Amino acid sequence: MKTDYKGTNTICAHAGELVDKEFKGAVSPLYMSTSYAFEDVPVKRYPRYFNTPNQEALCKKLAALEHAEAALIFGSGMAAISTALMTFLKAGDHIVLQQTLYGGTYNFVVTQLEKYGIEYSFTTGWEVDDFKREIRPSTKVVYLETPSNPLLTITDVKGVAELAQKHSIISLIDNTFASPINQNPIDFGIDVVLHSATKYMGGHSDICAGVVASAHDKIKEVFNTAICFGGSLSDYTVWLLERSIKTMGLRVEAQTKNAMKMAKYLKSNNDIEKVYYPGLKNHPDHEIAKVQMKGYGGMLSFEMKDYIDVSEFFKALKLIKPSMSLAGIESTMLSPTKTSHALMSEDDRRKQGIKDSLIRFSLGIEETEDLILDIEQAISKVKNRTVHA
Structure with a gap:
């Protein structure tokens, strides 16, 4: 139109x-x-x-x-x-x-x-x-x-x-x-x-x-x-x-900026195995994304290192909500194997590269610094439980 x-x-x-x-x-x-x-x-x-x-x-x-x-x-x-x-x-x-x-x-x-x-x-x-x-x-x-x-x-x-x-x-x-x-x-x-x-x-x-x-x-x-x-x-x-x-443009712009900052942070975090975000230069499809996208979006995914229990990590979060769906003004995380892709067989998920350690992260409009602090305290809490177990 x-x-x-x-x-x-x-x-x-x-x-x-x-x-x-x-x-x-x-x-x-x-x-x-x-x-x-x-x-x-x-x-x-x-x-x-x-x-x-x-x-x-x-x-x-x-x-x-x-x-x-x-x-x-x-x-x-x-x-x-x-x-x-x-x-x-x-x-x-x-x-x-x-x-x-x-x-x-x-x-x-x-x-x-x-x-x-x-x-x-x-x-x-x-x-x-x-x-x-x-x-x-x-x-x-x-x-x-x-x-x-x-x-x-x-x-x-x-x-x-x-x-x-x-x-x-x-x-x-x-x-x-x-x-x-x-x-x-x-x-x-x-x-x-x-x-x-x-x-x-x-x-x-x-x-x-x-x-x-x-x-x-x-x-x-x-x-x-x-x-x-x-x-x-x-x-x-x-x-x-x-x-x-009416506010979608403003919201998505803020979420996209947050996702870029968060992707860079997660990439530098030693407890994170891998980050999936097309805005990162090391993303295999980054050049294609640059051509066809105006911004790289407010969504990313990342894999935890093996010693981090994902379920315990979700429980330890205080600000970010472990929640179904995505793209709200509040930041949310979920496990695709338990939610969005639970209807797929384990074999089919494996073919797509979806691991149990994968976390899908929908960035909201909060200050990125607050979200990072929440992630760090949750990881620290899970690691301490592992040490004292």
Whole structure:
């Protein structure tokens, strides 16, 4: 969706806002009705048809943020992902998926697609050639995720988009970790952009939502599937999400700065085995990230040395919350093997490089110095317990 606004924060604050014509309030009014007139109206509105006033307004903002023509908002990230996949795939089709994926997406693919006669294959890596090797005559979709969850691998977005275009394949990307603030895949030729809006768009750990953004024709196809699956979002949550997105640019900028500082600190910490963050110059995909990302994001992962008990480390934290999900204003950590990727088998996690010692770290907006002090006291406490055990 094109707007006259040039600045990202201006788009966050103003694109798609509803005008309060009656009272001239500064924020979008909330229309809670689930029943609208059908006679003598230009639009027959119904929540499951994604066309209530608040839904329509928010979708305009989302499209503008992702430089797309249109967007749809869903009840969760997985509702958006599954609906999009089932829109562009049918019996006899094949999909190529990146090896490093969010566990929920992986679980959907391996437990559901075969039921519908859809074949799939995972790449052995995340290079363009890895995708190319898996393409078949029946391949209709390529699916990537960059930065990936939880190892922050970076895939060449433009390269995969060009490969898909060459073979007349639809390209889908999960852009959740980057957010529209740090990456706009449509600018690089990607067809469909997906988000768990629960994360950076919501940003306060109190909203569950998902997004699909694309060209008008593809959104129309997704809509035709979506009205059957019923993954719409309540207007109150839509209104809350529109409110939250107004500060997304400011929040993500602060979180990205914190992540860069934290990655450098963790890299220098002798109790940390390895740090995964594309902003570090020693990250294998750093140069690609520099080209396609405006910022390296507020997410990182790291592995503890073997002598640090991860569970005890979580218990010893005082400020950072050991908590599910990510991208809130508060910093959180979790164990992917116990949470985001628990549905994957141990063997499949090992193939992706996800170890029990791996910790996914979502940086909030706190002062980095306070977060570092919390990490140091927690490590010290765990080490002292080990010594006196």
